[in-house]
Amino acid sequence: MRSITIAIDGPAASGKSTTAAEVARLLGYNHLNSGLLYRAITWAARDAQWPAEEDGFDRELADLDLALERHGVGYRVLVDGVDPGVHLVSPETSAGVSAVSARPSVRRRVLSLLRAEGGRGGVVCDGRDIGTVVFPDAELKVFLVASAEERGRRRLMDHGREPTQAEVRREAEKLSRRDEADSSRAVAPLRRAPDAVELDTTDLSAAEVVARIVELARARSSAIG
Ligand code: CDP
Secondary structure (H helix, E strand, O other), rough: OOOOOEEOOOOOOHHHHHHHHHHHHHHOOOEEHHHHHHHHHHHHHHHOOOOHHHHHHHHHHHHOOOOEEEEEEEEEEEOEEEOOHHHHOOOOHHHHHHHHHOOOHHHHHHHHHHHHHHOOOOEEEEOOHHHHHHOOOOOEEEEEOOOOHHHHHHHHHHOOOEEEEEHHHHHHHHHHHHHHHHHHOOOOOHHHHHEEEEEEEEOOOHHHHHHHHHHHHHHHHHHHH
């Protein structure tokens, strides 16, 4: 069967990355997590206190050594040869990432890395603009949605314990603010591609979501032979 390109987009904590990694593993594809690149730039800018003003920021970005390195089915992102690790998912990085990823220079940089790495197919790429901008010709596009409360609960469960109702509400508000910023920006906003299959995962298990996408992928790749 031919190796296809699979684009998985959706709002924050909709399960894109976990789903994409498992789909890639089952199909023998690579998993490209675009959010990691935006997070790495956000962390680097904060760590080295880049100027906010456009020219200064863009000069620092042009000098930044940013690379992807294969790691299991996925990739590690390296900044100056080092994996920033937990800094990529810290609350500070998460709070700053929407503003950084709205910059056209940042989008151009990430776009070229993603296309260089995933342009030959056999890849599951997840993010916000994969089916609309990065890989508009992807043979399979999936748009994952889930209620904000469920997404907040899942994100907090990743921290290893059952959260309280109040914690879930607070997390859901944070995610919704980021979705609003990601959806309303001028460049490459979070948007469902017209030809994407929308999957509401609120009441589905992770395994059910993965199985559905693998089934769609097998059907697509055998249809195009
Ligand atoms: O894991 P989570 O869904 O919370 O976020 P992520 O996929 O790691 O993405 C973090 C942030 O990067 C998003 O909130 C967007 O601001 C930005 N992003 C983007 O603009 N375009 C993408 N293709 C992927 C991420």
